[in-house]
Amino acid sequence: MLEIEELKVEVGDKEILKNVNMEIPDGETHILFGPNGSGKTSLMMTLMGFSGYKVTHGKIVFKGEDITYMPIHERARLGMGVLFQRPPTINGLKTRSMVEICGRGKAMDVETLAKQLNFSDFLDRDVNHNFSGGEIKRCELLQLTAQQPDMVLLDEPESGVDLESIALVGDTINALLHRGVKHSKGKPHKEANGTKSALVITHTGHILDYITADRGQVLYSGALCCSRNAREILKWIREYGYEECVRCSM
Amino acid sequence: MFNVENMPDNTCDINLRDYDSEAKDHDYVDELSRIETKDADKFLNVGVDTHENGRAGTFIQKDKSVIHCKSCQDGVDLMGISQALEQYDRIGDYLWKNVSPDTDEFTNRAKEKPSGGYFIRAHAGVKVAHPLQSCLYIAKEGFSQNVHNLVIAEQDSELHIITGCATAPHLMSGMHVGISEFYIKKGAKVTFTMIHDWGEKIAVRPRTVIRVEEGGVLVSNYISLKPVGSLQMFPATYLDGKGAVARFNSVLVASKGCFLDVGSRVVLNAPGTRAEIISRGITTGGTIIARGDLIGKVSGVKAHLECKGLILNDGLMQAIPQLSGYVPGVEMSHEAAVGKIDQREIEYLMARGVDEEEAISTIVRGFLNVDIEGLPPKLKAKLDKIVSETQKDMM
Incomplete structure (x- = not known):
């Protein structure tokens, strides 16, 4: 689904990503761990093609097509979608209209989609205007549910979400990925292979209680330094910190 | 009293001698369906529906002639100001009491060369089910329409007024001077939506003062999306009674050659009063000066001012927010x-x-899509269409 080859990225004059290689096959969910400032969000913004992230070397291939210099909207139309951690407010644009924009003419029932995310009361409010952290996540997921991307980039989907809502967030992500996952007693298990892929940034790892991951990777100072089972990585980080991931990979 | 010291600098020179205060009389129209199509289209652009669907009354003045006036609701007076001067013996308690004719050359002109205006009064306890609509229309080339409007919402009444100002298509020159005095009495509410559709060479000078008593509410919406030569207005609202509220929304677009100096002042004179001024402007080559002035005179008042401006292409967008607190205990903020x-x-x-x-x-x-409380769906749809067309023109 997604291949990243020897990717180097600068923001301003500073190199943020240093020779990143990554492959996410069809139907797989990968987790990206890393401390603050390691370049996780920069990688996601680069994959989506946002301005300010200058690719100086390497390439990004999505569904077999080189998208390294493709405009943002073309990547979205090709099937890439992103859940933003801190999306901007768009004054005067109602959430309902935004969801319809995401659907791009597809027949859908916005009310029903919103109801599933307990978000009906927000449809007639301006997009992200005075939304709490959890409301922003539900708004983002509602848009992605309408958009139905094949590859989902999720930037800290659990941050700012209260304990009651995090299961809802997890369920929605699983539905997006076409994965049937039951989360009981914090131990999810995969019931069926999904048809869509995901790259999930997490700082705390809490989301792993609600979604299943095929692989975990650690980004540290702009370079990937570990790739293995996501829950194992999380355990190591919790016990020994990120420095151990760097030391171990050396 | 509203005096010249309160006014922002008027940076646009207007020679009053260029404008004629005389115009021929126009015939009264009993049935709005008989209004000429070209005029009716202009009226609808500023929210005046000649089918009168969902309207509590209609007032239309063309140049200096009242061509239609009808109130459909008991307890609501709607008439030309000249008629009100004859019929309403207490009118002297209100006219020119808040705006002095000596304020500036425009108020002076309205006093010396008056050309009508409307009188709207809701009797005590009367709440209108539908908006009243009024239109002040300039059809004569070079005419100076100098109106004086008076709005009185008696105790516990509720008024919703949609007022549109427009010029005939292809009018090259004209001036509108509008003196407006509002009295919102104890527990009354007035929602006032004003839509302007002036010509590219028209000069517009509204002069407005509003007094709000205890528990009274004013919601004022102002929309000017079409080109106007020069517009300068700075309505002053005095929240004199405990718990009085004023909210101002404005949406402005200035294309090349347009000059809009638009602001609001609210003086919070009593405890528990609240004010909010929200302004949005887009310039595509013209000038917008967006002013906001909040004055907290007593403790326990809350006020917020928000001014956002977009510059597409070029032009000048100037935001001038001003807050003045005279005592501790005022809660005032602005965002520009x-x-x-x-x-x-x-x-x-x-x-x-x-x-x-x-x-x-x-x-x-x-x-440009500011939510306006109580806007009739048909007008909302019309405004959405105008916003969409304006946006296309800008692009």
């Missing part, structure tokens, strides 16, 4: 931002599959 469209907003929409041009259009449409 001027600039181009935030690139993050454009790219956020693009990440949902929208190309850059459509993303910008969507943001501009949203920016």
Whole structure:
């Protein structure tokens, strides 16, 4: 689904990503761990093609097509979608209209989609205007549910979400990925292979209680330094910190 | 009293001698369906529906002639100011009591060369089910329409007024001077929506003062999306009674050659009073000066001012927010931002599959789309259409 080859990225004059290689096959969910400032969000913004992230070397291939210099909207139309951690407010644009924009003419029932995310009361409010952290996540997921991307980039989907809502967030992500996952007693298990892929940034790892991951990777100072089972990585980080991931990979 | 010291500098020179205060009389029209189509279209652009669907009354003045006037609701007086002067013996308690004729050359002109205006009064306890609509229309080339409007909402009444000002198509020159005095008495509410559709060479000088008593509410919406030569207005609202509230929304577009100096002042004179001024402006080559002035005179008042301006292409967008607190215990804030469209907003929409041009259009449409309380659906649909057309013109 997604291949990243020897990717180097600068923001301003500073190199943020240093020779990143990554492959996410069809139907797989990968987790990206890393401390603050390691370049996780920069990688996601680069994959989506946002301005300010200058690719100086390497390439990004999505569904077999080189998208390294493709405009943002073309990547979205090709099937890439992103859940933003801190999306901007768009004054005067109602959430309902935004969801319809995401659907791009597809027949859908916005009310029903919103109801599933307990978000009906927000449809007639301006997009992200005075939304709490959890409301922003539900708004983002509602848009992605309408958009139905094949590859989902999720930037800290659990941050700012209260304990009651995090299961809802997890369920929605699983539905997006076409994965049937039951989360009981914090131990999810995969019931069926999904048809869509995901790259999930997490700082705390809490989301792993609600979604299943095929692989975990650690980004540290702009370079990937570990790739293995996501829950194992999380355990190591919790016990020994990120420095151990760097030391171990050396 | 509203005096000249309260006015912002008038940076646009107007020679009053260029305008004629005389105009021929126009015939009264009993049935609005008989209004000429070209005029009716202009009226609808400023919210005046000649089918009178969902309206509590209609007042239309063409040049200096009242051509239609009818109130459909008991307890609501609606008439020309000249008629009110004859019929309403207490009118002297209100006219020129808040605006002095000596304020400036425009107020002086309205006093010396009056050409009508409307009188609207809701009797105590009367709440209108539908909006009243009024239109002040200039049809004569070079005419100076100098009106004096008086609005009285008696105790516990409720008024909703949609007032449109417009000029005949292809009018090259004209001036509108509008003195407006509002009295919102104890527990009354007035929602006042004003839509302007002037010509590109028209000079407009409204002079408005509003007094709000205890528990009274004023909601004022002002929309000017079409080109206007020169517009300068700075209504002053005095919240004199405990718990009185004033809310101002304005949406302005200035294309090349337009000059809009638009602001509001609210003086919070009593405990528990609240005020909010929200202004949005887009310049595509013209000048917008967006003023806001909040004055807290006693403790326990709350006020907020928000001014956002977009500069598409070039032009001047100047935000002048001003807060004055005279005692401790006032809670006043402002937020002003001027600039181009935030690139993050454009790219956020693009990440949902929208190309850059459509993303910008969507943001501009949203920016102009201020929610206006109680706007009739038909007018809302019309405004949405005008916003959409304006946005296309800008692009």
